[in-house]
Amino acid sequence: xxxxxxxxxxxxxxxxxxxxxxxxxxxxxxxxxxxxxxxxxxxxxxxxxxxxxxxxxxxxxxxxxxxxxxxxxxxxxxxxxxxxxxxxxxxxxxxxxxxxxxxxxxxxxxxxxxxxxxxxxxxxxxxxxxxxxxxxxxxxxxxxxxxxxxxxxxxxxxxxxxxxxxxxxxxxxxxxxxxxxxxxxxxxxxxxxxxxxxxxxxxxxxxxxxxxxxxxxxxxxxxxxxxxxxxxxxxxxxxxxxxxxxxxxxxxxxxxxxxxxxxxxxxxxxxxxxxxxxxxxxxxxxxxxxxxxxxxxxxxxx
Numbered sequence: 001x002x003x004x005x006x007x008x009x010x011x012x013x014x015x016x017x018x019x020x021x022x023x024x025x026x027x028x029x030x031x032x033x034x035x036x037x038x039x040x041x042x043x044x045x046x047x048x049x050x051x052x053x054x055x056x057x058x059x060x061x062x063x064x065x066x067x068x069x070x071x072x073x074x075x076x077x078x079x080x081x082x083x084x085x086x087x088x089x090x091x092x093x094x095x096x097x098x099x100x101x102x103x104x105x106x107x108x109x110x111x112x113x114x115x116x117x118x119x120x121x122x123x124x125x126x127x128x129x130x131x132x133x134x135x136x137x138x139x140x141x142x143x144x145x146x147x148x149x150x151x152x153x154x155x156x157x158x159x160x161x162x163x164x165x166x167x168x169x170x171x172x173x174x175x176x177x178x179x180x181x182x183x184x185x186x187x188x189x190x191x192x193x194x195x196x197x198x199x200x201x202x203x204x205x206x207x208x209x210x211x212x213x214x215x216x217x218x219x220x221x222x223x224x225x226x227x228x229x230x231x232x233x234x235x236x237x238x239x240x241x242x243x244x245x246x247x248x249x250x251x252x253x254x255x256x257x258x259x260x261x262x263x264x265x266x267x268x269x270x271x272x273x274x275x276x277x278x279x280x281x282x283x284x285x286x287x288x289x290x291x292x293x294x295x296x297x298x299x300x301x302x
Contacts, residue, residue, distance in 0.1 A: 003154050011154040018087050030238040033084060037077035046301065048072055051286035053298045058207040058277075074282030078127060081238055085130035088239075089166065090158070094138050097166070101128075101135050101233065105245040108229055109140055112248060118184050118226035120217050123233075124195035124273050125285035128241045132233035133191055134166035135243060144169045144183030146176040146192045177216050184224055192217055195273050195284075197292045204267045207274055210294045218265035221251045228265070230272045235283055246272055 003011070021029055041048065055068040063071075089097055112119050121136060121143070123129055137143035145168050150156035160170050169188060171179030180190050194214050201212035221228050230246040249268060256264050277284045289299050 003152070007152045007154055010152055011158075014155060018090075021084065021087055022091070026239065029084065030081075033080040033238070034077060037073065037080050040076045040080075041073040044076075047287040049301050050289055050299055051075060053295070054286045054290055055281075057209050057291050057295060057298070058281075071282045072286060075284065075286045078235055078283045079285060079287075081235060082128050082130050085128050085239075089130060089134050094166075097131070097134060098138060100239050101131050101241040101243050103135075103139075103243040103245065105247075108245050108248050109136075112227050112229065113140065118224050119189040120180075120221055120226050120228045121189065121191040122194050122217055122228055122230050122269055122273075123191065124276070125193055125288070126195070126232050126273075126276065127235045127280075127283040128233035129193060131241050132231055132243055134163075134168060135233075136191065136231065137167040140189070142167050142169060142188045143191045144171050144179060144188045146171045146173055146179070146190075148173045177220075180216065180220050184220070184226070190217075190220070190226075194269060195290070196288055197290055199293075202263060202266050203293075204263070204270050206270050206290070209291055211270075211291055212293045213266055213270055215262050215266045217269065218251075218262045221249070221265060222261060225252060227251075228269060230269065230276075232276050234280060244276070246276075 024032075051072045052068060055063065055071060059068070085100075109119070123132055133143065133145055137145075145163070147170055149172055150159060163170055169183065171183065176192075180192075183190050192214070194217060198212045198214045202215040203210055204213050205211070206213070217228060220226060228249040228251075230249075231243055233241045233243050235241055249265065249272075251261070251265060254261075254265065254268070258264060289296075292299065
C-alpha cells in the first residue's frame with residue numbers, strides 16, 4: 001500500500017527522534033522520558049480518567065486515591081521506558097539487548113525445550129514487554145508474535161524488519177489463530193499479550209469483575225498439547241529488567257473442574273496476570289479500557 005505525504009512526514013519525524021535518542025547520553029534520555037511521563041500524567045486527562053476507572057474497579061477502596069494516582073504516574077513512566085526499548089532494540093546487537101535483562105526460573109523454558117514441547121508464551125502490556133519478547137526469541141528460538149498492524153505502512157515495514165533481526169515473526173492480530181497454527185507447524189513457538197479487551201472473546205473474571213478475554217491460547221494449547229509459559233519483564237530501572245517466568249501450565253496435567261477446559265485454561269491464565277499485576281501494579285498499562293464490555297459507562301467523562 002502506497003504511503004501518504006502525512007505518513008512519510010511521520011516516518012521521517014520518527015526516525016529523527018530515533019537518531020537523537022541513539023546519540024544522546026542514556027542518563028539524559030531517562031530524565032527526558034521521566035519529564036514526558038509527568039506531562040502525560042498532568043495533561044492526558046482522557047487516559048488518566050481511564051486508568052483511574054480501572055484502578056477503582058480492580059482495587060475498589062482497598063487503595064487510597066493518592067496511592068492510585070501514584071500508580072497512574074508510574075504507569076506512564078513504565079510505558080515510556082518500554083517505548084524506548086521498542087526504539088533502541090531495533091538497532092542494537094544481540095549481546096547488548098540480552099545484557100539489559102536477567103531471567104528468573106529459566107529452567108521452566110529449558111525443560112519444555114528439552115521435552116520437545118511446543119510453547120505458548122503469554123505476557124501482558126506490563127513493564128518491558130518490548131524487551132521480554134526479543135530477549136526470549138534471541139535466547140530460546142524463533143517466536144511468532146501476535147501484534148496489531150501499525151497504521152503507518154512505513155513504520156510497520158521498519159518494525160517488521162527490526163523484529164525479523166531479533167528472531168521474531170509477526171502475526172497479524174486479525175488472523176492470529178491461523179497464524180499461530182502455521183507457526184506451530186513450522187516449529188516456531190508463539191507469544192501473545194493476552195491482557196486487553198476482546199470484543200468477541202470469552203467471558204471470564206479479572207480482579208473479581210467480568211471481562212472479555214482471548215481463548216485462542218487455551219484452544220491452541222489443548223489442540224497441540226503445548227505448554228503455556230507466563231512471563232513478565234519487571235522494570236528495575238531504565239534499561240534494566242528482570243524477566244520473571246512462572247511455572248508452565250500443562251493442559252495435560254491441569255485438574256479440570258468442568259467439561260469446559262477452554263474456559264478453565266483461559267481463566268487460569270488471567271489469574272496469573274492478575275497475580276503479577278497485584279505484586280507491582282504501577283508497571284501495568286492501566287490506560288486501556290480493560291473492563292469495557294461490562295462497565296462501558298464508567299469510562300465516559302462527565
